[in-house]
Amino acid sequence: MHADFVGPGEIFGELGLFDDTPRETAAIALEDSLICNSAELRNMNIQFFK
Numbered sequence: 001m002h003a004d005f006v007g008p009g010e011i012f013g014e015l016g017l018f019d020d021t022p023r024e025t026a027a028i029a030l031e032d033s034l035i036c037n038s039a040e041l042r043n044m045n046i047q048f049f050k
Contacts, residue, residue: 011041 006012006027016023016038036044 014041 003025012027013023013025
């Protein structure tokens, strides 16, 4: 089942940062993509808001 497309600069799965539980969904990249774990994403947010 197709749910949605995520475009450049968009994120998904961010709720996992709050409840730290495994997700039950999957994603397929149609082109080169940047994949971050929660620690990397938090660090990017800290750098962005400096």
